[in-house]
Amino acid sequence: MRWEADVSLAPLTRLGVGGPTPRLARPDSEGSLRAVVQSLAGQPFLVLGGGANTLVSDAGVEVPVLILIGGFDRLELLEGEIRTGAATQIPAFVNQARQAGRDGFLFLEAVPGTIGGALRMNAGSADTGLWNRALWVEAMTPSGDTLRLTAAEAKPRYRGVDVPEEWVFLGGVFSAPAGDAEAIRKAHLERRRQKVETQVYDLPSCGSTWKNPGPPFGTAWEVVDRVGMRGARRGNALITEKHANFIANLGGARAEDVLALMIETRRRARDDLGVELEPEIRFWGFTEDELCAVGATA
Numbered sequence: 318m319r320w321e322a323d324v325s326l327a328p329l330t331r332l333g334v335g336g337p338t339p340r341l342a343r344p345d346s347e348g349s350l351r352a353v354v355q356s357l358a359g360q361p362f363l364v365l366g367g368g369a370n371t372l373v374s375d376a377g378v379e380v381p382v383l384i385l386i387g388g389f390d391r392l393e394l395l396e397g398e399i400r401t402g403a404a405t406q407i408p409a410f411v412n413q414a415r416q417a418g419r420d421g422f423l424f425l426e427a428v429p430g431t432i433g434g435a436l437r438m439n440a441g442s443a444d445t446g447l448w449n450r451a452l453w454v455e456a457m458t459p460s461g462d463t464l465r466l467t468a469a470e471a472k473p474r475y476r477g478v479d480v481p482e483e484w485v486f487l488g489g490v491f492s493a494p495a496g497d498a499e500a501i502r503k504a505h506l507e508r509r510r511q512k513v514e515t516q517v518y519d520l521p522s523c524g525s526t527w528k529n530p531g532p533p534f535g536t537a538w539e540v541v542d543r544v545g546m547r548g549a550r551r552g553n554a555l556i557t558e559k560h561a562n563f564i565a566n567l568g569g570a571r572a573e574d575v576l577a578l579m580i581e582t583r584r585r586a587r588d589d590l591g592v593e594l595e596p597e598i599r600f601w602g603f604t605e606d607e608l609c610a611v612g613a614t615a
């Protein structure tokens with residue numbers, strides 16, 4: 318496996334900010350991934366999917382980064398189920414399901430990124446996520462063992478899953494019963510229309526910045542709005558007017574700008590409303606103090 322040295326991560330993320338990794342590998346098969354993780358012999362590493370939910374610090378990360386490609390980008394429609402690799406793009410997965418009249422993936426419509434990232438994040442809507450459709454998922458441990466997980470074992474929750482961070486998802490099999498193709502098509506188009514109308518697709522972002530705090534505080538965007546941070550700008554990072562839970566890169570934004578906006582929002586939410594906002598986005602390469610200031614646990 319060829320390692321690339323000193324690779325900038327900004328172009329590999331949707332937000333487009335952040336520094337480099339000292340080493341990057343792009344394994345294209347289970348065998349090559351196993352060789353890579355075994356060569357790392359227990360040293361920490363990170364896996365990047367589409368970078369649609371990840372904020373990389375301006376200094377970058379100190380550890381190697383892996384991106385799954387090639388044989389991990391696959392999709393097979395079978396009776397009642399879809400088998401897919403972790404590198405498959407979520408929109409490609411959803412489009413194929415919709416075109417084949419398969420039911421149950423409306424919550425993933427217009428969600429960018431990969432199936433691997435969606436498994437780690439349990440991506441979806443407020444009340445459902447990809448693991449709800451999983452029959453089983455394959456993951457590789459840092460020692461190179463491959464194992465199968467069911468949802469009952471992975472214990473999915475709102476935007477997360479109880480699977481060790483150092484395990485790499487390889488792909489999975491998802492329940493996909495045939496439904497009313499025309500009704501599915503219409504529902505997907507409507508969902509896409511609503512998302513594009515209300516969320517931020519015309520500027521680079523990481524999607525929802527904060528998890529919804531739930532009752533009695535409502536949604537995260539309402540909290541950001543109530544503490545007067547909608548439209549706040551720091552450098553070229555902007556909390557968008559269109560959707561107050563999105564931070565956009567207006568061009569050349571720095572991770573420190575994004576972080577500053579988040580820290581100020583969180584401070585105001587705590588001081589003014591008594592709510593502890595918890596980030597939805599993942600942070601790479603930040604100090605413990607920075608993570609603590611923004612309320613991130615990892």
Ligand SMILES: Cc1cc2nc3c(=O)[nH]c(=O)nc-3n(C[C@H](O)[C@H](O)[C@H](O)COP(=O)(O)OP(=O)(O)OC[C@H]3O[C@@H](n4cnc5c(N)ncnc54)[C@H](O)[C@@H]3O)c2cc1C
Nearest residue numbers: 366367368369370371430431433434435437440441486524
């Ligand atoms: C405009 C927009 C709209 C969005 N709408 C939604 C939405 O409706 N619902 C929603 O849930 N999210 C949404 N998101 C967020 C994002 O699309 C999802 O979280 C998506 O699942 C991220 O996938 P990714 O491959 O880009 O993950 P990345 O950002 O690359 O990674 C996210 C996390 O997953 C880990 N990871 C990635 N691949 C693997 C793997 N193979 N094995 C193990 N860990 C891995 C990474 O290490 C990281 O911790 C939105 C984002 C944007 C920009």
